[in-house]
Amino acid sequence: MVLAVFAVRALSPAFVDDQLSGFELPDRVQDTLTLAISVIIESVPFVFLGILLSAVVQVWLPHGVLARHLPRNPILRRASISLLGMFFPVCECGNVPLARGFMVGGFTVSESVTFLLAAPILNPITIITTHQAFGWDGHILVARLVGGFVIANVVGWLFSKHPDPQSLLTTRFAAACAVGSTTGHDHAHARESRFSQTTEIFIRETSVIMPALFIGSAVAALTQVFVPRSVLLALGSNPVWSVLAMMALAFIVAVCSNVDAFFVLSFGSTFLPGGIVAFLVFGALIDVKMLALMRTTFTSRTLVQITVVVGLMSAALGLLVNYVA
Amino acid sequence: MLPDRKLSGALRYWAERWQGVLLSLVVVVATLWLAFSGQLGLYIHPRYFVFTIAMAVIGLVLVGAGFARRRGFEVERTGRVATTLTGVGVALLVIMGVAMVIIPPTTLTSATATQREVNSGGLGTDDDAEQAAALIGTGDFEQLSVREWVSLLAQSSDPAFYADKTAQVIGFVTPDAKDPENVFYVARFVVTCCAVDAQPIGVPVYLPGWQAEYEIDDWVQVTGRFDPSVSAAATDPLAITPVEILPVDQPNDPYVY
Incomplete structure (x- = not known):
């Protein structure tokens, strides 16, 4: 089977070369493909990294070690979890498999949501690039970091009040978590090597995440090709509309x-600075591709709730920057 | 445990056991081949090349391990609706996966440039302006690229400033939104992360009836000076009056970073 794969790999370049002359798709179809492929090629390395780190958490670290070393107080606990991104800088797409790994490894739903929403912003790469881009201009960096932290913790707190957190998850993923927490991976796969378990995680996670990424990228590309940008750009200088x-x-x-x-x-x-801040906070947490990825784990209802709360808080933050700062 | 022999079981088994591995394989193959043939830059910014290639190699190892794995793989049974959805999903993914491997890679086209509005973003940073100013200081104006002229034009549309400066720029042809008959842009895409965020920028050229000679998306080198635009309808107050327009090949790195 592996040999067959290498054959595919060896043959496909030649096939493309043959097609280079005279093969043309309509511009918009071509651009949709180019955009979708670029999102996929850009994101997949982070997805692989996220899956590997998730495997580290599930297979290579002692079961529940992370969960044990965090503060007991729920609020402090979520606050520290929202800083975990500083050690797992895997970008938002890689955070999804990682957050799934955390849940299988003993985190509660609200704790994982907190991580999922905080880590894209509170991580070293994002902080450095935001600083490179904006320096300390217009409070953009500070507003982004504080905003991301507050939003993640508020959403985490809201979900911690939920009477039945398991119902926030898709049935398939809830079942997977239940298996992970009752048997513990060390017992379930006692005879298997760690590399073999990592392979199993890779197969299972990619079978969930990769389709979501492909679909999410296709939707992102289609929207970009067919929704004119001018509609948005016309709104830039109005304090309210620039944010939205x-x-x-x-x-x-x-x-x-x-x-x-x-x-x-x-x-x-x-655009006004408030619009920029709203972009940097909201976009890091929620976008078409992320919703497709998160749908692998959470129910649609949960995602609507997360999107609404994050959206409202990001908008409020943007307006605050526009009117006050 | 062997998968259920019925269609739904087989489909679900396929989706859970092979879908992720095969899609990963498609991406890994596409990435490595693009890197090998020097075309990765059509999709992502060069700063990600090393990371992307390294992760693709690691991905290849994992994909190989995924294929080699012989252990039994259990899947749950699902109802008819879920099976249909899985079937549709698999079909869609097969199409996308195949497209990713066999469609020849290309740059974005004018369709996207028009849709995103030329010069609506992608520039305007202090760095660009400084770089342009430094190049202006050398007096060798033909060294200035589309990007630098665009940032100069964004700062000043005073015709006197441009009177003694001849521009020579390379880009693809895309029509002006407001006066497509008489004005076209010599355009490039600025990429900050990957092709998804590409922003079109361009220098306007005044040439009535240009469509007769040049096609949209042709790559050209335009030489000429900036004059107040003869076209009253055009988007920009200045435009190059071309002295010479040469068709050129698409550069190896068509995007600017």
């Missing part, structure tokens, strides 16, 4: 949080 327009842009562009600062920098002259 930038959030909409963040939602459809789906750029990874560790580089979105460079992207949005180019809109700095068109």
